[in-house]
Amino acid sequence: MLNKETELKLYYSISEVAEMFQVNESTLRFWEKEFPDLTPKKAGRGIRQYQQKDIDLLKLIHHLVKEEGMTIPGARQRLKVNKDNTDKKVEVIERLKQIRNEVAGMRDALDSFTYEQVEELKDSIL
Numbered sequence: 374m375l376n377k378e379t380e381l382k383l384y385y386s387i388s389e390v391a392e393m394f395q396v397n398e399s400t401l402r403f404w405e406k407e408f409p410d411l412t413p414k415k416a417g418r419g420i421r422q423y424q425q426k427d428i429d430l431l432k433l434i435h436h437l438v439k440e441e442g443m444t445i446p447g448a449r450q451r452l453k454v455n456k457d458n459t460d461k462k463v464e465v466i467e468r469l470k471q472i473r474n475e476v477a478g479m480r481d482a483l484d485s486f487t488y489e490q491v492e493e494l495k496d497s498i499l
Contacts, residue, residue, distance in 0.1 A: 384422040407445050436463045
């Protein structure tokens with residue numbers, strides 16, 4: 374979802390954040406009303422500026438609502454009662470997704486070898 378490059382920015386626009394989470398901007402505005410801890414800065418004319426802390430909270434909200442299928446009140450309660458465990462769970466899931474992508478990349482790289490190339494490599498090693 375997020376990469377190292379985006380972690381260097383201090384502020385993100387609502388459109389950038391919506392793209393990160395693949396949701397509509399209206400969904401982010403709705404979540405802002407429903408989750409009191411989600412408080413992006415508002416610049417002139419109400420333009421939202423999301424900081425890393427907001428994005429971290431949105432990761433949790435997105436996981437609970439979109440991936441686990443929880444209701445908004447259920448997600449709000451989970452974050453209120455058990456935010457640390459939820460945060461750890463989301464981190465583990467993200468790391469597992471990264472590992473799966475790395476393994477898939479290795480598999481694709483290995484699949485690109487032809488039988489002849491494998492035999493040549495084997496001969497050169499032995």
